[in-house]
Amino acid sequence: MARPLLYDYWRSSASYRVRIALNLKAIAFDRVAVDLVAGAHRSPAHLAVNPQGLVPALEIDGQILTQSLAIIEYLDETRPEPALLPGDPMARAKVRRLALAVACDIHPVSNLGVLARVGALAGPQARTDWNRDNIAEGLEAIEAMLDHPGFSGRFCHGTEPSLADCALVPQLYNAARWGVDFAHLPRISAVSRACGGHPAFVAAHPDQFDPSREARAFEGERA
Amino acid sequence: MARPLLYDYWRSSASYRVRIALNLKAIAFDRVAVDLVAGAHRSPAHLAVNPQGLVPALEIDGQILTQSLAIIEYLDETRPEPALLPGDPMARAKVRRLALAVACDIHPVSNLGVLARVGALAGPQARTDWNRDNIAEGLEAIEAMLDHPGFSGRFCHGTEPSLADCALVPQLYNAARWGVDFAHLPRISAVSRACGGHPAFVAAHPDQFDPSREARAFEGERA
Numbered sequence: 001m002a003r004p005l006l007y008d009y010w011r012s013s014a015s016y017r018v019r020i021a022l023n024l025k026a027i028a029f030d031r032v033a034v035d036l037v038a039g040a041h042r043s044p045a046h047l048a049v050n051p052q053g054l055v056p057a058l059e060i061d062g063q064i065l066t067q068s069l070a071i072i073e074y075l076d077e078t079r080p081e082p083a084l085l086p087g088d089p090m091a092r093a094k095v096r097r098l099a100l101a102v103a104c105d106i107h108p109v110s111n112l113g114v115l116a117r118v119g120a121l122a123g124p125q126a127r128t129d130w131n132r133d134n135i136a137e138g139l140e141a142i143e144a145m146l147d148h149p150g151f152s153g154r155f156c157h158g159t160e161p162s163l164a165d166c167a168l169v170p171q172l173y174n175a176a177r178w179g180v181d182f183a184h185l186p187r188i189s190a191v192s193r194a195c196g197g198h199p200a201f202v203a204a205h206p207d208q209f210d211p212s213r214e215a216r217a218f219e220g221e222r223a
Numbered sequence: 224m225a226r227p228l229l230y231d232y233w234r235s236s237a238s239y240r241v242r243i244a245l246n247l248k249a250i251a252f253d254r255v256a257v258d259l260v261a262g263a264h265r266s267p268a269h270l271a272v273n274p275q276g277l278v279p280a281l282e283i284d285g286q287i288l289t290q291s292l293a294i295i296e297y298l299d300e301t302r303p304e305p306a307l308l309p310g311d312p313m314a315r316a317k318v319r320r321l322a323l324a325v326a327c328d329i330h331p332v333s334n335l336g337v338l339a340r341v342g343a344l345a346g347p348q349a350r351t352d353w354n355r356d357n358i359a360e361g362l363e364a365i366e367a368m369l370d371h372p373g374f375s376g377r378f379c380h381g382t383e384p385s386l387a388d389c390a391l392v393p394q395l396y397n398a399a400r401w402g403v404d405f406a407h408l409p410r411i412s413a414v415s416r417a418c419g420g421h422p423a424f425v426a427a428h429p430d431q432f433d434p435s436r437e438a439r440a441f442e443g444e445r446a
Contacts, residue, residue, distance in 0.1 A: 051367030052324060063313055067327070070319035077312040089300040090286055096293035100326070101275060104290070108331040117353065122344040130340065144274030 004029040004060040007049055009036045010209035013107055013170035014068040015056040019204035020166045021072040025079050036112055069103055072163055084163045091150060095157045098145055098164035102171045106138030135180045139188060146187035154194035161198065169195045173206060227252040228282040230272055232259045233432035236330055236393035237291040238279040242427035243389045244295040248302050259335060292326055295386055307386045314373060318380045321368055321387035325394045329361030333397065358403045362411060369410035377417035384421065392418045396429060
């Protein structure tokens with residue numbers, strides 16, 4: 001069986017979610033970098049992979065899957081260990097709602113296309129304010145949602161990483177990039193610390209896939 | 224066991240999704256109307272129900288669930304008949320990706336709060352253009368995604384309604400409201416026709432819950 005092939009972009013939150021899940025399940029994968037800034041996601045070649053023109057897409061088990069949360073659910077159903085969703089339906093719903101609160105309510109309103117449109121309508125400062133306000137408000141809500149009996153003080157639900165952590169950690173990376181502080185949110189800060197020290201999350205971090213860093217490393221090899 | 228209690232708003236797409244799913248599973252429910260236009264979703268009472276200040280929320284089995292897709296997955300896991308997801312993991316992923324393409328990529332960029340912000344930044348015409356462009360582009364992508372072997376020519380996947388139809392049909396209602404035509408998209412039009420004739424979808428339609436219609440009906444009763 002071929003190794004799964006991930007079409008991703010190093011800074012894409014949705015790609016980062018899937019990288020975390022693949023690493024948590026110790027699934028080795030290859031990568032096709034799709035440069036969103038250069039518009040590669042709108043090429044006919046990429047549209048044949050994903051008609052939405054988005055990343056990530058994962059070629060696995062002979063087919064191509066898209067939508068990060070659908071991909072992670074598929075991985076969890078076909079490679080169940082370690083589980084990224086609890087067994088109890090109510091607990092599963094609580095984990096899914098955290099992931100969806102990021103994926104439906106924070107991330108889409110801050111994606112590159114939306115921000116470009118805001119910038120075109122109202123200028124760069126409006127674009128920055130839009131994005132910071134959206135992320136800050138979204139994280140306040142997540143903090144309140146983490147006030148639940150399943151919160152362990154480390155991960156979003158229970159004592160091991162779940163689908164919710166796969167979704168939240170990339171959003172925290174985005175928050176930091178845009179100067180949105182979350183140090184005053186103790187539960188989110190605790191998740192950030194726990195995941196920041198977890199090898200599956202470290203290996204999925206965008207910095208590991210930064211093309212300029214990769215180029216520098218290559219230069220170093222040649223030197 | 225108490226009947227499930229749905230906190231919803233008649234025109235909210237995400238609420239409409241859950242009403243369809245409840246009807247498909249023949250689960251009788253009571254409703255609490257949360258008037259988004261009047262700001263009732265930001266009241267302390269509603270924030271205690273849902274810290275995100277959104278609808279829907281469903282009180283069921285002694286707890287409150289939020290996020291429409293998490294609610295529908297919970298209903299499908301605890302009340303499995305009729306199934307809203309297929310049994311095969313790859314097919315489940317294909318259904319989920321359609322639902323997520325609506326819930327993550329079309330709906331959030333057209334929600335009331337985002338549109339209000341666009342209107343404040345750039346005026347009412349920019350707001351209308353933003354929304355129409357977003358819905359039209361999103362539906363083009365969905366049409367391409369429906370070009371898959373599981374498309375039956377009636378529902379999004381297979382010969383019975385699924386999670387994907389629960390998500391798509393409310394988005395088509397929104398498209399029509401905003402004057403976004405989809406008659407040139409044959410697969411979406413076929414889904415619209417099939418679901419438009421299905422009693423679970425008819426009973427969930429926003430028109431059934433329009434407060435002005437309800438008020439008129441009440442006037443009629445008094446007359």
